[in-house]
Amino acid sequence: MSQQKPLVVAVAGNPNAGKSTLINAIAGSRLHVGNWPGVTVEKKEALFDFEGRSIRIVDLPGCYSLSPYTQEEIITRDYLVTEKPDIIINVVDATNLERNLYLSIQLLELGIPMIMALNIYDEAEAKGYKINTKQMEETLGISVIPTSATRKTGLEQLMKAVVADRLNSPRTLNYGGDIETVLTGLGDHLQREHKGLLERYPERWLMLKLLEGDSLIFKSANIAVGSLPVELSDHLLRSFGDDFEGLLADVRYGLSAGLSREVLLKPEKRSIEMTERIDRIVLNRYLGIPVFAAAMWLLFKLTFDLSSPFGDWIDGTLNGPIKRWATTILNGTGAPDWTISLVNDGIIAGVGSVLVFTPVIFTIMFLITFLEGSGYMARAAFVMDRAMHLIGLHGKSFIPMLLGFGCNVPSIYATRTLENEKDKVLTALLVPLMSCGARLPVYLLFVGIFFPDNSGTVVWSLYILGMLMAVVMGFIFKKTLFKGESPMFIMELPPYRMPSFTSLMLHTWEKGKHFLVKAGTYIFAFSILVWFMLNLPWGVEHKRDSYLGKAGAAVAPVFQPLGFGTWEASSALITGVIAKEIVVGTMGEIYAPVKEEEKTEQPTVGEDIKEIIVSFGGAVKTAVSTLLYLPQQEEPEEEQSGLKEALKAQFTALSSFSYMAFVLLYMPCIVVIAAMRQEFGGWKWPAVAVAYSTTLAWAVSFLIYQGGRLLGL
Amino acid sequence: MMPLELLTPGERGEITEIQYVGGCGRGCHSHAHGPKQGHGCGLGRGRQMENMHAIRAEEMGLRVGKQIEMLSNNGNLLLLLVDDTRIAIDRRMARSIRVKGVTV
Ligand SMILES: Nc1nc2c(ncn2[C@@H]2O[C@H](COP(=O)(O)OP(=O)(O)OP(=O)(O)O)[C@@H](O)[C@H]2O)c(=O)[nH]1
Numbered sequence: 001m002s003q004q005k006p007l008v009v010a011v012a013g014n015p016n017a018g019k020s021t022l023i024n025a026i027a028g029s030r031l032h033v034g035n036w037p038g039v040t041v042e043k044k045e046a047l048f049d050f051e052g053r054s055i056r057i058v059d060l061p062g063c064y065s066l067s068p069y070t071q072e073e074i075i076t077r078d079y080l081v082t083e084k085p086d087i088i089i090n091v092v093d094a095t096n097l098e099r100n101l102y103l104s105i106q107l108l109e110l111g112i113p114m115i116m117a118l119n120i121y122d123e124a125e126a127k128g129y130k131i132n133t134k135q136m137e138e139t140l141g142i143s144v145i146p147t148s149a150t151r152k153t154g155l156e157q158l159m160k161a162v163v164a165d166r167l168n169s170p171r172t173l174n175y176g177g178d179i180e181t182v183l184t185g186l187g188d189h190l191q192r193e194h195k196g197l198l199e200r201y202p203e204r205w206l207m208l209k210l211l212e213g214d215s216l217i218f219k220s221a222n223i224a225v226g227s228l229p230v231e232l233s234d235h236l237l238r239s240f241g242d243d244f245e246g247l248l249a250d251v252r253y254g255l256s257a258g259l260s261r262e263v264l265l266k267p268e269k270r271s272i273e274m275t276e277r278i279d280r281i282v283l284n285r286y287l288g289i290p291v292f293a294a295a296m297w298l299l300f301k302l303t304f305d306l307s308s309p310f311g312d313w314i315d316g317t318l319n320g321p322i323k324r325w326a327t328t329i330l331n332g333t334g335a336p337d338w339t340i341s342l343v344n345d346g347i348i349a350g351v352g353s354v355l356v357f358t359p360v361i362f363t364i365m366f367l368i369t370f371l372e373g374s375g376y377m378a379r380a381a382f383v384m385d386r387a388m389h390l391i392g393l394h395g396k397s398f399i400p401m402l403l404g405f406g407c408n409v410p411s412i413y414a415t416r417t418l419e420n421e422k423d424k425v426l427t428a429l430l431v432p433l434m435s436c437g438a439r440l441p442v443y444l445l446f447v448g449i450f451f452p453d454n455s456g457t458v459v460w461s462l463y464i465l466g467m468l469m470a471v472v473m474g475f476i477f478k479k480t481l482f483k484g485e486s487p488m489f490i491m492e493l494p495p496y497r498m499p500s501f502t503s504l505m506l507h508t509w510e511k512g513k514h515f516l517v518k519a520g521t522y523i524f525a526f527s528i529l530v531w532f533m534l535n536l537p538w539g540v541e542h543k544r545d546s547y548l549g550k551a552g553a554a555v556a557p558v559f560q561p562l563g564f565g566t567w568e569a570s571s572a573l574i575t576g577v578i579a580k581e582i583v584v585g586t587m588g589e590i591y592a593p594v595k596e597e598e599k600t601e602q603p604t605v606g607e608d609i610k611e612i613i614v615s616f617g618g619a620v621k622t623a624v625s626t627l628l629y630l631p632q633q634e635e636p637e638e639e640q641s642g643l644k645e646a647l648k649a650q651f652t653a654l655s656s657f658s659y660m661a662f663v664l665l666y667m668p669c670i671v672v673i674a675a676m677r678q679e680f681g682g683w684k685w686p687a688v689a690v691a692y693s694t695t696l697a698w699a700v701s702f703l704i705y706q707g708g709r710l711l712g713l
Numbered sequence: 714m715m716p717l718e719l720l721t722p723g724e725r726g727e728i729t730e731i732q733y734v735g736g737c738g739r740g741c742h743s744h745a746h747g748p749k750q751g752h753g754c755g756l757g758r759g760r761q762m763e764n765m766h767a768i769r770a771e772e773m774g775l776r777v778g779k780q781i782e783m784l785s786n787n788g789n790l791l792l793l794l795v796d797d798t799r800i801a802i803d804r805r806m807a808r809s810i811r812v813k814g815v816t817v
């Protein structure tokens with residue numbers, strides 16, 4: 001059994017029909033899901049066993065038809081026609097039968113065995129829809145199984161049908177005498193002249209595409225456009241005119257409309273749904289943008305209030321007990337002094353100062369996941385359409401940008417859902433201006449010191465600053481590099497949905513995990529590297545004279561007019577080009593306190609552990625009471641860590657804001673640059689991104705700092 | 714028969730025509746009604762870029778004969794309800810769709 005080749009199951013269907021959710025439910029995978037069309041933009045696979053059979057299930061981007069319109073739809077089409085999966089699961093949104101069936105009919109033409117999952121069945125039932133699946137099975141010749149991917153119902157039956165060897169004979173649509181005659185003629189012609197093609201592509205699908213004149217197919221099949229037998233095309237032209245594709249479409253529409261009319265019973269009266277009520281406010285002409293801004297503000301307020309007590313707790317634990325333990329252990333093994341410094345002032349200070357922000361990252365990822373699942377993403381695109389027109393894009397480009405608040409990397413790939421190359425490149429160039437999770441640690445470090453009373457608002461203002469700069473840069477690009485109109489806008493707005501708690505947790509973890517992995521791998525490695533750079537040449541008295549210190553001092557004059565011309569601030573910016581959290585890590589190392597000699601009375605391990613637990617309890621209490629706006633007893637300001645003290649001495653509120661703006665705007669991290677290169681093939685656009693963003697960062701920080709000084713701040 | 718844009722929120726209409734803009738000089742071509750006016754684009758010309766938007770609209774459910782309800786009609790985007798799905802389109806696209814009023 002186990003020697004068998006895995007059964008390849010392709011999952012295809014309309015966007016937002018629940019394909020990825022279904023696969024996650026069946027295979028236990030954690031594919032990205034979200035309540036808007038166009039979440040999946042890449043082919044993704046999951047492996048699992050069902051009843052002793054090993055199965056490779058393939059998630060594909062959603063599509064409305066097999067005539068692709070955007071890049072991710074091309075991926076789906078190409079996979080289905082060239083890779084020949086063993087079976088297709090066609091995921092159909094049961095609340096939207098007619099439109100979904102149009103695609104199903106095209107899928108049947110591929111001649112691949114198929115099972116239909118009538119998904120989102122729960123919502124269809126709640127709306128009072130009655131669907132006659134028996135009749136659908138008879139008409140289409142395939143099994144039709146009601147499922148709910150979110151409630152995990154019908155999945156067992158679905159998989160049973162997939163592995164069953166039951167005869168599966170998809171019906172193909174008969175297009176009527178004339179066309180069928182031509183198809184037969186074309187079939188003979190292909191048999192004679194292009195036998196190879198018939199092995200590569202499903203026959204009937206290929207013939208229909210050739211008749212439709214699909215230029216992509218002519219190209220990839222390598223057939224000259226005029227080489228089809230003239231009598232066939234003449235015949236068609238005479239009987240149907242030139243819009244043969246439209247004609248085929250009409251036949252398919254007719255069938256899908258007819259079938260859905262026959263099998264679907266809708267209640268007489270349509271009830272005004274919750275979705276409509278919410279939309280009246282959220283999409284309102286005047287309220288739309290204020291609602292969006294308020295939602296963003298709430299996002300940061302919640303993030304900050306909920307997570308900062310836990311951050312303080314991690315900070316305290318790392319700098320107190322953990323460092324003490326490390327020292328004790330290393331001393332015990334007789335390690336030389338420099339390794340103790342490497343561990344404490346390098347690794348723990350470096351990685352630790354980033355890890356402190358784990359709670360923040362997870363909180364914001366949680367809220368973003370909630371936003372993704374709620375259905376608001378598509379609304380944000382709607383509301384922002386007007387603003388996006390200023391910069392020669394339309395509202396759909398806003399979705400990749402909004403995703404960028406989590407991490408910029410998936411945003412670059414999300415530009416695939418845009419209709420044309422110009423929009424894709426321009427959107428990708430602007431995405432780095434969206435402040436990603438990795439930049440939060442930098443803001444939070446400074447905000448905690450210089451703006452303790454309105455930290456949420458200051459962080460929010462940085463996000464807004466990034467968006468404003470996107471408008472400014474977009475406008476400049478529109479006038480220079482990317483002239484021309486944006487394509488027409490058409491997008492489906494899904495119903496609002498309440499994401500389930502477990503799926504929220506799971507996908508928050510998926511997003512936040514990335515941050516932890518980064519901290520454990522290259523931030524870890526970099527901390528060690530930075531420590532050496534700060535301590536070489538061997539035996540430097542002062543960190544300023546180390547390699548990194550000298551490099552920082554060399555570029556510092558460039559930052560003088562921006563308010564942070566110190567070698568410390570500059571070297572943190574140098575290392576931060578790898579990933580922006582490293583700015584914080586490097587500062588942690590630079591400002592690691594000079595060894596305090598001979599502490600009196602080391603607490604015992606037991607006392608340490610007790611302290612860790614007690615302070616965690618305190619963090620929970622603070623978080624809950626901030627959230628519920630309970631009055632808090634003023635705690636005496638505890639002694640500040642060395643990092644905070646040192647920063648206080650080197651920055652003012654104004655220069656810290658200028659520094660945060662610089663970190664926000666200056667060159668994207670290397671992973672984003674790599675993603676751009678991969679997506680747009682070549683170094684041109686990554687180079688443009690690096691050049692413009694660094695220039696912009698300098699200009700904006702200059703304006704902030706010098707402007708602020710003029711105002712007497 | 715009137716342009717889709719003229720429906721006010723809450724009003725319903727039935728799509729009577731979707732114009733293909735551009736194409737091979739046809740100017741206008743409606744899918745399901747009227748005689749097909751072939752100008753000999755010939756087979757193999759492929760999908761006209763200009764028509765792709767109209768084709769996509771049809772695939773998403775905006776087709777001749779469909780009843781729609783206008784949910785929102787201000788600014789650059791319109792929100793339509795078709796078969797219980799909400800579809801947002803922009804004004805340029807809306808101009809190529811004609812409807813006849815339907816009383817509820
Ligand atoms: N009520 C209900 N909601 C569902 C069901 N299946 C999926 N959803 C929701 O539908 C939305 C879309 O799910 P996805 O799995 O991302 O859809 P997809 O088909 O992969 O979408 P694309 O990747 O954009 O093509 C999510 O908000 C899901 O929670 C279901 O059976 N019932």
Ligand SMILES: [Mg+2]
Pocket residue numbers: 019020021032033039040059060061062
């Ligand atoms: Mg998906």
